[in-house]
Structure formats: structure tokens, C-alpha cells
Amino acid sequence: MKVAFAQLNYTIGDFEGNSEKIITQILKSKEQGVDLVLFSELSVTGYYPHDLLEKKEFIQKAEDAVAVIAKSCEGIAALVGAPRINENERGKKLFNSAFFLADGKIQSVHNKTLLPTYDIFDEYRHFEPNRAFEVVEYKGEKIAVTICEDLWDEQPTANEFGKDKLYEVSPMEELVKLHPDFVVNLSASPFSYNQEGWRKNVLISKAKKYKVPILYCNQVGAQTELVFDGGSVYIDKNGEIVKELKYFEEDTLVVDTKNIGTKELQKKADYIEKIHDALVLGIRDYFGKMGFKQATLGLSGGIDSAVTVVLAVRALGAENVRVLLMPSKYSSDHSVEDARVLAENLGIQYDIVNIQSAVDEFEKTLAPLFKGTSPGVTEENIQARARGIYVMAISNKFGHILLNTTNKSECAVGYGTLYGDMNGGMAVLGDVYKMDVFKLSRFMNKDGEIIPENSIVKPPSAELRPDQKDTDSLPDYKDLDEMLFNYIELNKSPKEIAALGFEEEVVRRVIRMVNMNEYKRFQAAPIIRVSSKAFGFGRKMPLVARY
Amino acid sequence: MKVAFAQLNYTIGDFEGNSEKIITQILKSKEQGVDLVLFSELSVTGYYPHDLLEKKEFIQKAEDAVAVIAKSCEGIAALVGAPRINENERGKKLFNSAFFLADGKIQSVHNKTLLPTYDIFDEYRHFEPNRAFEVVEYKGEKIAVTICEDLWDEQPTANEFGKDKLYEVSPMEELVKLHPDFVVNLSASPFSYNQEGWRKNVLISKAKKYKVPILYCNQVGAQTELVFDGGSVYIDKNGEIVKELKYFEEDTLVVDTKNIGTKELQKKADYIEKIHDALVLGIRDYFGKMGFKQATLGLSGGIDSAVTVVLAVRALGAENVRVLLMPSKYSSDHSVEDARVLAENLGIQYDIVNIQSAVDEFEKTLAPLFKGTSPGVTEENIQARARGIYVMAISNKFGHILLNTTNKSECAVGYGTLYGDMNGGMAVLGDVYKMDVFKLSRFMNKDGEIIPENSIVKPPSAELRPDQKDTDSLPDYKDLDEMLFNYIELNKSPKEIAALGFEEEVVRRVIRMVNMNEYKRFQAAPIIRVSSKAFGFGRKMPLVARY
CATH class of the missing domain: 3.60.110.10 (Carbon-nitrogen hydrolase)
Structure with missing residues (x-):
């Protein structure tokens, strides 16, 4: 037959x-x-x-x-x-x-x-x-x-x-x-x-x-x-x-x-190539089946937005991707330059908008209410949220769908600002751990440099305060990702994870971060699933609970 | 026994x-x-x-x-x-x-x-x-x-x-x-x-x-x-x-x-009293079980934020609720005044921050990119999102959880700004249709005016452009709510709903709005459920679909 x-x-x-x-x-x-x-x-x-x-x-x-x-x-x-x-x-x-x-x-x-x-x-x-x-x-x-x-x-x-x-x-x-x-x-x-x-x-x-x-x-x-x-x-x-x-x-x-x-x-194919192909298809079908053509996102000069924009260009074409570079006073010169080089390598439209004057205006008008307090997370979030307003303005004005660039490691521990850099119609890397984001960048550069080497090798930073590094508040991504994979994908207990060679106290701190940030993920953009356990409707945790 | x-x-x-x-x-x-x-x-x-x-x-x-x-x-x-x-x-x-x-x-x-x-x-x-x-x-x-x-x-x-x-x-x-x-x-x-x-x-x-x-x-x-x-x-x-x-x-x-x-x-008890008691308990337990005490929200002078703040005060006590009044150039004098009177009736802390200078700063910095375009939804959203930044700043700085004031009618048709007035740790009225929000306000005022009469009787408006009314883009709430209840709670078809006495074209437009806004609700705050079919995990619809 x-x-x-x-x-x-x-x-x-x-x-x-x-x-x-x-x-x-x-x-x-x-x-x-x-x-x-x-x-x-x-x-x-x-x-x-x-x-x-x-x-x-x-x-x-x-x-x-x-x-x-x-x-x-x-x-x-x-x-x-x-x-x-x-x-x-x-x-x-x-x-x-x-x-x-x-x-x-x-x-x-x-x-x-x-x-x-x-x-x-x-x-x-x-x-x-x-x-x-x-x-x-x-x-x-x-x-x-x-x-x-x-x-x-x-x-x-x-x-x-x-x-x-x-x-x-x-x-x-x-x-x-x-x-x-x-x-x-x-x-x-x-x-x-x-x-x-x-x-x-x-x-x-x-x-x-x-x-x-x-x-x-x-x-x-x-x-x-x-x-x-x-x-x-x-x-x-x-x-x-x-x-x-x-x-x-x-x-x-x-x-x-x-x-x-x-x-x-x-x-x-290697698993990184498969993740790459899955994400390209994920973007392409989301847009195609919704009847959209064009995407926008903020390019920070960091690795996550770099990998996201390359995926977007491969899914939708360079002519359909438009980015914003949004420096503040805490952005290193390198960051803007790396983002600019990447945009030019890809041949996509980019604009530079300095967010500082808008941020200053918020801080000025809030000053009477904040008298006697010291700058901290609130002020960092204002920067992230001001950027959120700028990219959404491009999205609303020109009909581009905003792509979110949060990776799974950040999403897990809540390292991101709700209504700021967590904005987006779709979270492209939300099921890809940071170490795999690095591997994706290497895979993308295999036939010639698209993503500037500097975006790959520099220490990850949110650049929301002077000399900030992700490792100020998080373990090294290599360790963090292994703990997270064992907790999220493999559902192991803190003790079992510590037995893999980590300090139990660090493991418990990481797990506490995961559990405490259920509320942020509740409002996150839909995540393209590439693993056996992605954040989203395949992992339903109670928001109000003690565990 | x-x-x-x-x-x-x-x-x-x-x-x-x-x-x-x-x-x-x-x-x-x-x-x-x-x-x-x-x-x-x-x-x-x-x-x-x-x-x-x-x-x-x-x-x-x-x-x-x-x-x-x-x-x-x-x-x-x-x-x-x-x-x-x-x-x-x-x-x-x-x-x-x-x-x-x-x-x-x-x-x-x-x-x-x-x-x-x-x-x-x-x-x-x-x-x-x-x-x-x-x-x-x-x-x-x-x-x-x-x-x-x-x-x-x-x-x-x-x-x-x-x-x-x-x-x-x-x-x-x-x-x-x-x-x-x-x-x-x-x-x-x-x-x-x-x-x-x-x-x-x-x-x-x-x-x-x-x-x-x-x-x-x-x-x-x-x-x-x-x-x-x-x-x-x-x-x-x-x-x-x-x-x-x-x-x-x-x-x-x-x-x-x-x-x-x-x-x-x-x-x-009447169903409105039961909804009232359910929402008070919903707020109280959300805060109590999470270990939070204090709430914040933006008071617009409108009915939704008025009803929400009264519920918050009844759940948490006046000393634990702090509000922001955030007028722009489109806010009527009445709105600020109504909000102020309400805050004083409740004896809660309130501050007034004019959002206009921050909004102007966004528009100024975006002007080169927006050359040749006319103001519209983008600019309205910037206002809503600037307010979102202000209330989240209060939330972050002082540890108050932001309460969202969106009602079910708005949530259904997507009448709200993502990352703006859709912000919040919990959506108090997200399962209450607008007509029931009015009834709740009357119930709250039964022993004396708490919510200013003017907030109840004035035509609902988002106040994001001159003389804007909700009815500019939506049917009257009485009709809208009936269509929505039949579509969402009773799962009726457009034809069956039209047979209740509505123009089929209007019914289809409303249903299209509901279906098109799945993406907004995907990122909405958790909603206290009081009906047989609330938006949230009890109603899972595909985000990308044609129907």
C-alpha cells in the first residue's frame, strides 16, 4: 500500500x-x-x-x-x-x-x-x-x-x-x-x-x-x-x-x-541548532498566523537582545525588524556602539533615543514624595519602564510587535522589571538558559561575526546603576543554570541539588527567588517553549502560597 | 453523634x-x-x-x-x-x-x-x-x-x-x-x-x-x-x-x-453584597497570605478606581492604603476634585502628581521618529503608561502592592493599556461587569456618601484626549455587558446573542474585540473570580488562532 x-x-x-x-x-x-x-x-x-x-x-x-x-x-x-x-x-x-x-x-x-x-x-x-x-x-x-x-x-x-x-x-x-x-x-x-x-x-x-x-x-x-x-x-x-x-x-x-x-x-543537528530553528519558526508562525509582519525591540548591546534580533531577522527578514537603542547615563559607550554595529551588520533600521531626560522628569516630579529615601531598585525600575514606554510607542505607532528578550535564567529568578524590560508580545528566549544564549550567539557567528564579540564576552549587566554586574546579585550563570535546570526541569529538591556540588544555602536562596517571582511570570509575555518544562501554562504554580 | x-x-x-x-x-x-x-x-x-x-x-x-x-x-x-x-x-x-x-x-x-x-x-x-x-x-x-x-x-x-x-x-x-x-x-x-x-x-x-x-x-x-x-x-x-x-x-x-x-x-444577601464581601476577602487574603500589608492605586475620579479603593480600605484599613492622583492636561477639574473628596472621605493618604511634564518629555524625544504622523492611540497609551510608572514607583519605594482597577467589561474588549492602567499585583474588579461596578458603588454609599455622586453619574471616560467618552468606541455598558455575559459566561454564539435583541453586526464587533484581546489578558494581573467564568486559568483560549 x-x-x-x-x-x-x-x-x-x-x-x-x-x-x-x-x-x-x-x-x-x-x-x-x-x-x-x-x-x-x-x-x-x-x-x-x-x-x-x-x-x-x-x-x-x-x-x-x-x-x-x-x-x-x-x-x-x-x-x-x-x-x-x-x-x-x-x-x-x-x-x-x-x-x-x-x-x-x-x-x-x-x-x-x-x-x-x-x-x-x-x-x-x-x-x-x-x-x-x-x-x-x-x-x-x-x-x-x-x-x-x-x-x-x-x-x-x-x-x-x-x-x-x-x-x-x-x-x-x-x-x-x-x-x-x-x-x-x-x-x-x-x-x-x-x-x-x-x-x-x-x-x-x-x-x-x-x-x-x-x-x-x-x-x-x-x-x-x-x-x-x-x-x-x-x-x-x-x-x-x-x-x-x-x-x-x-x-x-x-x-x-x-x-x-x-x-x-x-x-x-546539535541541540543548539535545533533550539535556533525552533525559535525562528516560533517567531515566524506567531507573526504569520496573527497576520503581523514587523517586529521591534530594544537593543542594549548585551547578548540577549543581540541573539533575539538575529532570530527575528532570520524569521521575518531584515526589512521587517526595527530596533531602538536607548542609552541612559549608566550605559557604557561600548553598549551603544555594540548595538549599532549589530544593527548595521544585520542591515536593519535603528534609532537612538536617550532615555535620560524622561527618567529625570519622573525623578524630579517624584522628588517631593521620595524625600528622605535613597535611590535603589525603584529608580532602576523607572529606567527599565521608561525604555518600555519607548519601545511600546514604536510598536503602537508603526504596528511592530515588541519582542521580549528576557532569558530563562532571568525569568526564573525574577531578574527583570515588570512593565519594563519584561514587556513584549512574545518572549523569544524565555525558555533558553543564559549559557545556551551564549552558545546560540556562537552558533550565529559561525560563518562570520554578526554579533559583536564584545557583546558575547563582556560580563552581563543590566546597566541600571554604575558598574552593575548580574553577578552582584546572582551566582555565576554556569552554576545558576545548573541549579535552575535541576529545580525546574528535573523537579529536584534543594538537598538533591546541593548534593551536585553547590552550597545548600546558595541553592535555597536561588529556589526562594524562583518561588517568590511567580507573580512576575504570571504577567510575562508568552514564552516559546523549547524544553521539557517552560514557564507558562505547562507549569502552574499557586501565586499565593508558602513553600 | x-x-x-x-x-x-x-x-x-x-x-x-x-x-x-x-x-x-x-x-x-x-x-x-x-x-x-x-x-x-x-x-x-x-x-x-x-x-x-x-x-x-x-x-x-x-x-x-x-x-x-x-x-x-x-x-x-x-x-x-x-x-x-x-x-x-x-x-x-x-x-x-x-x-x-x-x-x-x-x-x-x-x-x-x-x-x-x-x-x-x-x-x-x-x-x-x-x-x-x-x-x-x-x-x-x-x-x-x-x-x-x-x-x-x-x-x-x-x-x-x-x-x-x-x-x-x-x-x-x-x-x-x-x-x-x-x-x-x-x-x-x-x-x-x-x-x-x-x-x-x-x-x-x-x-x-x-x-x-x-x-x-x-x-x-x-x-x-x-x-x-x-x-x-x-x-x-x-x-x-x-x-x-x-x-x-x-x-x-x-x-x-x-x-x-x-x-x-x-x-x-443580595448578589451585589456577596460580590462585595468576596472581593474584600479576596484582597485581604491575598495580602495577608503573601505577608503584605499596604496597597496603592491611582485614583482617577472615575467609578472603577473609586470602588476599588473602598474595597481596599475595607480589606486592609485606611492606614494601609495610599493613592496617587495623576492628572494630565486632559483631566477634567471635576476628576481631581472627586478623587480628592473620596480620599478624604476614606481618610487615606493621597498625593497629586501631574504627569504632563513626563508625557511631554516622551513626546519631545519621540518627535523626530514620529515626524509626519498624527497623534492617536500611541499618545494615549504614553499617558496611561506614564501613570503606570508613577504608581509602580510608589509600590517599589514604599512596598505597597498596586491594585488594578480594570473592570470585566473593559478587560473583555481590551479597553485598557497594557503596561499602563492594566498594571497591578491583583485585579480587584476584573470579574465584575461595569453595570455591577455601578451597583457596588450604590451599595457602598447606602449608609452615607463615600463615593462622590459625580463619580457615579458622569459618563465614563478614560480622559486620554479632549472630551473622550467610553461610548465613542463601545456600545452602552448596559448592552455591552449583556452581550459579554452571554458570550463569556453562557458561551452563546453571535447569532444567539443577536436574537436577544441586538444588531448582529454590533454583536460580532464586540465578540471580535473579545477574541482579539486575548493577548492583553494573557499578561493581565490575577483577577479575583466572582462569576462562573472569569478571565484567567478557568478560560484558556489559544492566543494565535482564527475564530
């Missing part, structure tokens, strides 16, 4: 656009003599629609779209993902389903069994789990249809506590009893750099264990915080990956399940 | 404080000859700990706390709520449990069966549902132990689409087979003014249907966005509410299940 993988990029709720994309692919595949086209999970709606699934209009539109797509399936079959109403008396109102379409109509519907609720997943909120298993019989072959998590056995909560637990049922155990010729998996699996191998290992182990080929078709493209990386694969019954589609791009591939041919794999 | 209801206010993660509260109540009840003390759901941890439940230290501390509390149960029994590790091979790692404590130790554990995942509830993320049912036998009585949602039959999603569905199982159906003498319910049920009667009706209908008394013990107190209103009740087997505890306050009551005595009910 000739099966086409359709690894496409959908927009949530864009039924017209998504259907057109799907139908175009079906018609093109038909010309290629394909028997079955495989799309990804919730392809008709885009993954994940969240509470739009509670709107009856939304469900009606999804149903209508599936009916239209079905009509295009003449002489060819397709498997598309969409929500479907649960007609039973009990349970949730919907199923997360795969529709098998052939002969111009819906032939059968297969519901998702395992509904993830960990990290960024929230499927049990809307969907009822499947408990009935059957295979599709088509052109003499038996096809087991699974949806994403259905291939998992263990609940991926390894970083919490206790032993990993099995899911309540194993869809694969049930389906193999029906002797399928192959298993298809409609997936929407987001990228995380530190779980790269894990997804493939699950697929490989399942193919091996059940001695059945698996055709895994993933969604590609970014949906606000989440970046779906594609990388769909055909795995033979020995657990060998024989075909692999592109990463971070739409891609299609036709395989003949009876004659699979030689290996066609993607070239291996 | 003498049972004590302990309707207490817990702090999330404060194991020491919560345990002490619980033990004190147990010892006091023992002196009163009580047989069993009934606490609320997850009383040991506070409801709801969210992803703190993923930390092994947190679970260990909860376990230790239950052990300590058990020791205090000599000659008396108690039912407390806490998480508990699921020792089975399959399923989630925890149960949401009620521990029956007597003779100094844990006698039995009863797990929650129905785990809500709608609106603000997210329990299936952490907990495995119970499927085994047994009663507690104690002093010759059989007690059926249920936890909150366990008393529900239908999934409360009436406002979505299709018919209401039953839950997968009915704990009550299972438990009545064991012939309990009464049912206890450990609850954590948050307040929402438009679902007031619904909760009681569910309890009443269950008591009637199964002819069994229900002892419902609710949590009280605010946990950031959620306000738990207490109102615990004893319902006899005829479905009659015989005893009712206080609302929005800690309260305890001892009942003799063999001799229940006369009716003792709370006096009925």
Missing part, C-alpha cells in the same frame, strides 16, 4: 485554510497513485484549540470541514484528525478522533485512548477516552489507528517522584490482538531539546516489541508557545527508522509499505 | 500553620464533647496546590502533617483532606483523599471519585479517581465519606453545547448501597454569584433522592483568584437545610446527628 505522510502546519480555528491544505494534499497524492494519506492529530482544527472546544459553533465547523474533506476522497483514502461529539449518556462531550475517509465519505472513526494531562497537555478537560478497539480494513490490509499518546505505556512524569506508572490501559496491547499489518499514529508532539531521543525511543521500542511497522505523522509549526517540530518517521517492524521527514518544515513523503526501500534520514 | 463542622481558611503549602489550625480545632471540639470533626477538601495543603503536587518534598510534608494531626485524635475522631500516594502500578501518582483519624492514627482513607476538570478545576492532572467504595463505621454509625464533586451527577458544562452528560460513575449510587446513616462531604467549592443556588440545589436533591442527611463542609478564604465562600450546611434526609454556617468567614458549628434541633440559617 502506498501511504503518504502529510506533515503540515495548521492554524488553530482556520477551518477554511486547514481544509484547503488537506484537500490539496489529498488531490496531489492521488495523482501520485497514493492509496492513503496520513495527516496529524486534530489537523482540521490545529492542535490545541483549548476552550474553543467548548463552543458549539467551533465543533460544528470542524464537523462540516471533515464532511467537505471526505468528499475529496474519491479513489484515495485519508486519515484526518478532528474532534467529534460523544453521543453516550456519560462522559465528556467530545472525543479526540481520527476519521478514516474513503469513497467520498467517513468510513470509520477512531478515538484517542490516552489523553495526556501532564505539562502543557490538558486533553482530559475536553475529551472522553476511548475504550473500544478496532482496525481499519482497506485494500486487503489491516491498519491500526492510534493518536499520539496512544503509543505511550508509561505516564511521562519521570521527573516528579516515585516510580513511573503505567497508563490505565495499553492501546497497543489491545490493537495487536487484531493483527494489524501496520500501525499509523496521528501526532501533535511538541519539540523539547532535552527530550529529543525519548520520543523516538518510545516509537522504536513499540515497533520492536509488537513486531509491527509504525507510521508516525507529526504536526509541524508553532502555536503561540508550542513549537511542533515535524520529524515524522516510518519505523519497520524491527524498530529501525527507515524514513524520516524534515524538522521545523512542512514535508511530505510517499512510502510503499510492501517495498519500503532504502533508508532516508535527516542529517543530525 | 456529635459532629463539628470546621470551616477554616488555609494557606496553600503552609503545613505548619494549617496543621496548627486543624489541631487547635480538634482539641477545642474534644472539650465540647464532639465525636467527629469535619474539615474541608485538601485542608492540610490548602486548595488548590497545583503543580506543587508534583514535588516529592511537598507530598512528604503533607504525609507528615497528617501523621501529626492523627496523634491529636485521642478520644475524638476527625476527617481531614490531603493528597496520598497511589501505590498501584497504573494510573496517576496521587489520590485526593479524606483521612479518617481516630485513636491517634489513620484508621481509613477515602479517595475522591469524581475529579473536576472544567473551568478552574484541573484535578485529573494530578489525581487518580477512586473506584472502591466503603463506609466508615464509628460509634455504631455508618458514615459515607465523599469529597466535593463526588455529590455531583452531571458534569456542570450546561453552558457549552449539547445535553448535560452524566459522570462515568455515581459515588452516591455506590455508597447508598452500604446504607450510611449520613453522608459527609469535604468540599472546596469557590464562590460564583451566578451559580449561587445551583450548589445548594445539588446538595438538596441528593439528600432527598437518597433519603440521607448530608453534612457539607466547605473551605473558606481566598487563594489568589479563587474565593471560597464557606456556607457549610447540614441538610436533613428530606432535603431541608437545617443548619448553615457563615459566608466569607471562618466558622464552626457542632450538630448532634440524632437530635438536630431547630433551623439556624444565615440571613439572605
Whole structure:
């Protein structure tokens, strides 16, 4: 059987656009003599629609779209993902389903069994789990249809506590009893750099264990915080990956399940390159799917804004990026010069606005109220917030979306000013630790200096008071990042982290900073997720709590 | 049997404080000859700990706390709520449990069966549902132990689409087979003014249907966005509410299940009074549990900031509230005067800072970049953001938490400036529609004018340009609020809303505003929830989507 993988990029709720994309692919595949086209999970709606699934209009539109797509399936079959109403008396109102379409109509519907609720997943909120298993019989072959998590056995909560637990049922155990010729998996699996191998290992182990080929078709493209990386694969019954589609791009591939041919794999990339590609796609899709073209940000001469602006230019083009250089009396000459050189290297529009006179005006008008107090954080925040006003003025006046440049280390410990440098429509580096920001800058400079060397090597500073350094109030980033990764991604306790070779007192101070700054992150811009645990809706902590 | 209801206010993660509260109540009840003390759901941890439940230290501390509390149960029994590790091979790692404590130790554990995942509830993320049912036998009585949602039959999603569905199982159906003498319910049920009667009706209908008394013990107190209103009740087997505890306050009551005595009910309050009390408690607990005392906000002379400051004074005391009056050249004389009179009526500290010179400085420094453009939203936002800097400066300098004054109507349609008047540690009125803000002001003035009449009767205006009125860009609030309530709380479609008597074009424009401003609400301050559908984590919409 000739099966086409359709690894496409959908927009949530864009039924017209998504259907057109799907139908175009079906018609093109038909010309290629394909028997079955495989799309990804919730392809008709885009993954994940969240509470739009509670709107009856939304469900009606999804149903209508599936009916239209079905009509295009003449002489060819397709498997598309969409929500479907649960007609039973009990349970949730919907199923997360795969529709098998052939002969111009819906032939059968297969519901998702395992509904993830960990990290960024929230499927049990809307969907009822499947408990009935059957295979599709088509052109003499038996096809087991699974949806994403259905291939998992263990609940991926390894970083919490206790032993990993099995899911309540194993869809694969049930389906193999029906002797399928192959298993298809409609997936929407987001990228995380530190779980790269894990997804493939699950697929490989399942193919091996059940001695059945698996055709895994993933969604590609970014949906606000989440970046779906594609990388769909055909795995033979020995657990060998024989075909692999592109990463971070739409891609299609036709395989003949009876004659699979030689290996066609993607070239291996370093994790920094993958983070780079994920962030570029994250920016590009955020803008493209919202209907925006242009970005703005403040260039400080530091590493974070430098890396952010290079990503923005790669995502949107130099002609669509405009920056502001906003020195104050505490800015070093170098900073402005480094920012200027970077802007010129990139060929982007830049303006210089000195913030000092506005800052002075605030301090002057506040002086009667502040009599008898000494300058401190308040005055530092006024500078950061004045810069926030300037970049938002450019954003409002010219329709450029402000990109936030906060990195994950800063975001974790609250090293940033709310309503100041935390402003932005999207936080590009909010899931990238400072040490990885440095690596990204080196990666960007690999074919010639784009980011001035000085921005990379100088000691990080917010430049909000004379001779300020980040290390005045924070541990070295190398240590800080390791503590943070162990606390946030790996959920380790202070004692366990100290045992890695840190002073327990320092560890406890860092963790206290993380916990105390929940209120700042609550109001932060959406963060492009590239790790297994980003700040945002995949990590919900109570704001008012003692811990 | 003498049972004590302990309707207490817990702090999330404060194991020491919560345990002490619980033990004190147990010892006091023992002196009163009580047989069993009934606490609320997850009383040991506070409801709801969210992803703190993923930390092994947190679970260990909860376990230790239950052990300590058990020791205090000599000659008396108690039912407390806490998480508990699921020792089975399959399923989630925890149960949401009620521990029956007597003779100094844990006698039995009863797990929650129905785990809500709608609106603000997210329990299936952490907990495995119970499927085994047994009663507690104690002093010759059989007690059926249920936890909150366990008393529900239908999934409360009436406002979505299709018919209401039953839950997968009915704990009550299972438990009545064991012939309990009464049912206890450990609850954590948050307040929402438009679902007031619904909760009681569910309890009443269950008591009637199964002819069994229900002892419902609710949590009280605010946990950031959620306000738990207490109102615990004893319902006899005829479905009659015989005893009712206080609302929005800690309260305890001892009942003799063999001799229940006369009716003792709370006096009925209007929904506006309830919202008022909920917001006061919301502010008080946010500050108290975070360890803050003082609040600040900008008083504009308008109704929203007026109502907010009165609530703040009632929650924190006049000595702990300090306001800024921040006129610009567009402020009417009346506005400053109205704000000043209000501050004096309340006896709070106020300062006047004219923002114009700072605004002028921004405009002057931006002039070269803005050449050839006309003043508009950008310049209006600069004013709002300059005010944002001033109030945050007071907040930073003196440690006052900034209260946000945005109402739900504005929040819905995006009528507010991000990083400007949307600033704040907590949005007091973010779940109160404008028409209800007016009603709150009348309620506050019922015993004499606190809020100047002029602030109530003048046409609402942001005063960001000459003669600006809210109605320049929005429908009348009466109409707007009705459209919004039907869209947000009732999830109706544009057509259904138009059928209530509005022009469909206006309805669609309003809904477009709601949908387009998801990005602003994403970065908004936490909102005290008083309705069945507040903006915040109970309403998750994709940010990038077409709908």
C-alpha cells in the first residue's frame, strides 16, 4: 500500500485554510497513485484549540470541514484528525478522533485512548477516552489507528517522584490482538531539546516489541508557545527508522509499505541548532498566523537582545525588524556602539533615543514624595519602564510587535522589571538558559561575526546603576543554570541539588527567588517553549502560597 | 453523634500553620464533647496546590502533617483532606483523599471519585479517581465519606453545547448501597454569584433522592483568584437545610446527628453584597497570605478606581492604603476634585502628581521618529503608561502592592493599556461587569456618601484626549455587558446573542474585540473570580488562532 505522510502546519480555528491544505494534499497524492494519506492529530482544527472546544459553533465547523474533506476522497483514502461529539449518556462531550475517509465519505472513526494531562497537555478537560478497539480494513490490509499518546505505556512524569506508572490501559496491547499489518499514529508532539531521543525511543521500542511497522505523522509549526517540530518517521517492524521527514518544515513523503526501500534520514543537528530553528519558526508562525509582519525591540548591546534580533531577522527578514537603542547615563559607550554595529551588520533600521531626560522628569516630579529615601531598585525600575514606554510607542505607532528578550535564567529568578524590560508580545528566549544564549550567539557567528564579540564576552549587566554586574546579585550563570535546570526541569529538591556540588544555602536562596517571582511570570509575555518544562501554562504554580 | 463542622481558611503549602489550625480545632471540639470533626477538601495543603503536587518534598510534608494531626485524635475522631500516594502500578501518582483519624492514627482513607476538570478545576492532572467504595463505621454509625464533586451527577458544562452528560460513575449510587446513616462531604467549592443556588440545589436533591442527611463542609478564604465562600450546611434526609454556617468567614458549628434541633440559617444577601464581601476577602487574603500589608492605586475620579479603593480600605484599613492622583492636561477639574473628596472621605493618604511634564518629555524625544504622523492611540497609551510608572514607583519605594482597577467589561474588549492602567499585583474588579461596578458603588454609599455622586453619574471616560467618552468606541455598558455575559459566561454564539435583541453586526464587533484581546489578558494581573467564568486559568483560549 502506498501511504503518504502529510506533515503540515495548521492554524488553530482556520477551518477554511486547514481544509484547503488537506484537500490539496489529498488531490496531489492521488495523482501520485497514493492509496492513503496520513495527516496529524486534530489537523482540521490545529492542535490545541483549548476552550474553543467548548463552543458549539467551533465543533460544528470542524464537523462540516471533515464532511467537505471526505468528499475529496474519491479513489484515495485519508486519515484526518478532528474532534467529534460523544453521543453516550456519560462522559465528556467530545472525543479526540481520527476519521478514516474513503469513497467520498467517513468510513470509520477512531478515538484517542490516552489523553495526556501532564505539562502543557490538558486533553482530559475536553475529551472522553476511548475504550473500544478496532482496525481499519482497506485494500486487503489491516491498519491500526492510534493518536499520539496512544503509543505511550508509561505516564511521562519521570521527573516528579516515585516510580513511573503505567497508563490505565495499553492501546497497543489491545490493537495487536487484531493483527494489524501496520500501525499509523496521528501526532501533535511538541519539540523539547532535552527530550529529543525519548520520543523516538518510545516509537522504536513499540515497533520492536509488537513486531509491527509504525507510521508516525507529526504536526509541524508553532502555536503561540508550542513549537511542533515535524520529524515524522516510518519505523519497520524491527524498530529501525527507515524514513524520516524534515524538522521545523512542512514535508511530505510517499512510502510503499510492501517495498519500503532504502533508508532516508535527516542529517543530525546539535541541540543548539535545533533550539535556533525552533525559535525562528516560533517567531515566524506567531507573526504569520496573527497576520503581523514587523517586529521591534530594544537593543542594549548585551547578548540577549543581540541573539533575539538575529532570530527575528532570520524569521521575518531584515526589512521587517526595527530596533531602538536607548542609552541612559549608566550605559557604557561600548553598549551603544555594540548595538549599532549589530544593527548595521544585520542591515536593519535603528534609532537612538536617550532615555535620560524622561527618567529625570519622573525623578524630579517624584522628588517631593521620595524625600528622605535613597535611590535603589525603584529608580532602576523607572529606567527599565521608561525604555518600555519607548519601545511600546514604536510598536503602537508603526504596528511592530515588541519582542521580549528576557532569558530563562532571568525569568526564573525574577531578574527583570515588570512593565519594563519584561514587556513584549512574545518572549523569544524565555525558555533558553543564559549559557545556551551564549552558545546560540556562537552558533550565529559561525560563518562570520554578526554579533559583536564584545557583546558575547563582556560580563552581563543590566546597566541600571554604575558598574552593575548580574553577578552582584546572582551566582555565576554556569552554576545558576545548573541549579535552575535541576529545580525546574528535573523537579529536584534543594538537598538533591546541593548534593551536585553547590552550597545548600546558595541553592535555597536561588529556589526562594524562583518561588517568590511567580507573580512576575504570571504577567510575562508568552514564552516559546523549547524544553521539557517552560514557564507558562505547562507549569502552574499557586501565586499565593508558602513553600 | 456529635459532629463539628470546621470551616477554616488555609494557606496553600503552609503545613505548619494549617496543621496548627486543624489541631487547635480538634482539641477545642474534644472539650465540647464532639465525636467527629469535619474539615474541608485538601485542608492540610490548602486548595488548590497545583503543580506543587508534583514535588516529592511537598507530598512528604503533607504525609507528615497528617501523621501529626492523627496523634491529636485521642478520644475524638476527625476527617481531614490531603493528597496520598497511589501505590498501584497504573494510573496517576496521587489520590485526593479524606483521612479518617481516630485513636491517634489513620484508621481509613477515602479517595475522591469524581475529579473536576472544567473551568478552574484541573484535578485529573494530578489525581487518580477512586473506584472502591466503603463506609466508615464509628460509634455504631455508618458514615459515607465523599469529597466535593463526588455529590455531583452531571458534569456542570450546561453552558457549552449539547445535553448535560452524566459522570462515568455515581459515588452516591455506590455508597447508598452500604446504607450510611449520613453522608459527609469535604468540599472546596469557590464562590460564583451566578451559580449561587445551583450548589445548594445539588446538595438538596441528593439528600432527598437518597433519603440521607448530608453534612457539607466547605473551605473558606481566598487563594489568589479563587474565593471560597464557606456556607457549610447540614441538610436533613428530606432535603431541608437545617443548619448553615457563615459566608466569607471562618466558622464552626457542632450538630448532634440524632437530635438536630431547630433551623439556624444565615440571613439572605443580595448578589451585589456577596460580590462585595468576596472581593474584600479576596484582597485581604491575598495580602495577608503573601505577608503584605499596604496597597496603592491611582485614583482617577472615575467609578472603577473609586470602588476599588473602598474595597481596599475595607480589606486592609485606611492606614494601609495610599493613592496617587495623576492628572494630565486632559483631566477634567471635576476628576481631581472627586478623587480628592473620596480620599478624604476614606481618610487615606493621597498625593497629586501631574504627569504632563513626563508625557511631554516622551513626546519631545519621540518627535523626530514620529515626524509626519498624527497623534492617536500611541499618545494615549504614553499617558496611561506614564501613570503606570508613577504608581509602580510608589509600590517599589514604599512596598505597597498596586491594585488594578480594570473592570470585566473593559478587560473583555481590551479597553485598557497594557503596561499602563492594566498594571497591578491583583485585579480587584476584573470579574465584575461595569453595570455591577455601578451597583457596588450604590451599595457602598447606602449608609452615607463615600463615593462622590459625580463619580457615579458622569459618563465614563478614560480622559486620554479632549472630551473622550467610553461610548465613542463601545456600545452602552448596559448592552455591552449583556452581550459579554452571554458570550463569556453562557458561551452563546453571535447569532444567539443577536436574537436577544441586538444588531448582529454590533454583536460580532464586540465578540471580535473579545477574541482579539486575548493577548492583553494573557499578561493581565490575577483577577479575583466572582462569576462562573472569569478571565484567567478557568478560560484558556489559544492566543494565535482564527475564530
